[in-house]
Structure formats: C-alpha cells, structure tokens
Amino acid sequence: MPTPSDMTTEPQSGTPELPGLLDHLQHEVAVFARRAEQTRLGGVGQVRNSMDRAAYLLLNRLDTEGPMGVKALAASMGIDSSTVTRQVAPLVESGLVKRTSHPEDGRAVVLQLSPRGQSRLDEVRASRRELMAQLTEDWAPREREEFCALLTRFNAALSARHGSGTE
Numbered sequence: 318m319p320t321p322s323d324m325t326t327e328p329q330s331g332t333p334e335l336p337g338l339l340d341h342l343q344h345e346v347a348v349f350a351r352r353a354e355q356t357r358l359g360g361v362g363q364v365r366n367s368m369d370r371a372a373y374l375l376l377n378r379l380d381t382e383g384p385m386g387v388k389a390l391a392a393s394m395g396i397d398s399s400t401v402t403r404q405v406a407p408l409v410e411s412g413l414v415k416r417t418s419h420p421e422d423g424r425a426v427v428l429q430l431s432p433r434g435q436s437r438l439d440e441v442r443a444s445r446r447e448l449m450a451q452l453t454e455d456w457a458p459r460e461r462e463e464f465c466a467l468l469t470r471f472n473a474a475l476s477a478r479h480g481s482g483t484e
Contacts (some may be wrong), residue, residue, distance in 0.1 A: 366404060368441045371404045376430060376438045384429035386419070395476065413437055 368376075378394055379385070385393070391401040405428060408414040415435035419425035430438065453461050 357420055367444075368437070372408055372413070373438075373441060375401070375404055376434055377406060379414065379428060379430045380435065380438055384417070384427045387424055390428060395479070408434070 374394065375390070382393060387398050387401050387405070390405075391447060392399040394401070405414055409416060409428075412431055414428055415431045415434075416426050418427060419427050453464075456464070
C-alpha cells in the first residue's frame with residue numbers, strides 16, 4: 318500500500334501536494350462558482366438576488382473610493398472603460414449613481430453614489446452579511462477569519478494572474 322510520501326507530486330510551485338488535492342480544489346471552486354451564481358450570494362429576505370454582481374461591485378467601489386471618472390473606475394476594477402460605461406448606465410437611470418461635473422475640470426464627468434444608491438447598497442450589504450452569518454453560523458470565529466483570509470489570498474492570486482485590479 319502506498320504511503321503518503323509515495324503519493325506526492327511536485328507542482329510548478331515546488332510545494333509537494335497529495336495527488337488529487339488540486340483536482341479536488343478546482344472541483345470545489347467550480348461548484349462554488351456555480352452555486353454562487355445560482356444564488357448570486359444576494360442575501361436573504363426581500364433583498365435576495367435584488368442586485369447583480371456588476372452593480373454591487375461598482376456601487377461598492379464608488380462607496381469605498383469616492384467619486385471618480387469612468388477611466389479611473391475602470392482602472393481600479395481592472396475592466397475596460399466601455400464595460401464600466403455600459404454597466405453604469407442603468408445605475409444612473411435608476412438613480413443609484415449620479416453623473417456630476419469634475420470640480421476642477423467642468424468638462425470631465427465624475428460618477429458618484431447618490432443618496433438612494435448609498436441606501437440601496439447599505440440594504441444589500443446588510444442582507445448579504447446576514448446570508449454569510451447564516452452560512453457560517455456553525456463555524457468558529459477563527460474558521461471564518463481563516464476562510465476570509467484564504468479567499469482574499471485566492472482572489473488576489475486570480476487578479477494577479479488575470480492582470481486586473483481588485484474587485
């Protein structure tokens with residue numbers, strides 16, 4: 318019967334892994350992506366599935382970093398300006414984002430979260446926070462912290478590989 322040391326391989330990183338561990342990891346990531354898309358990890362209650370991922374990420378970025386132009390927003394999110402323009406249009410139409418003139422250059426347009434957008438984002442965040450609490454209710458606080466740290470690290474590696482900014 319093979320021992321664990323007989324079952325190791327050398328991945329490109331040089332760290333020995335048990336065979337099948339990376340297969341298991343990629344499978345679990347695929348399942349996570351499918352389930353995340355199915356539920357959209359949108360939250361609980363009436364807010365569930367009420368804001369798509371692109372809108373959430375754009376509103377969150379504007380809230381975190383403040384008003385900015387399309388190019389700056391695109392660069393900070395690691396996507397192109399035409400994508401931001403297309404994704405922000407319905408947010409402007411629905412009153413969640415407002416376009417204003419740049420304070421130093423009146424010709425330039427700045428996007429900023431409207432009070433309605435801030436309220437909506439706060440509502441969605443609270444709902445998603447409740448969903449995360451429910452999904453991890455039987456986890457120890459340390460397990461939540463470790464999972465968050467590892468998921469953050471995993472996302473950073475994906476962003477670096479893709480050459481994009483952070484979401």
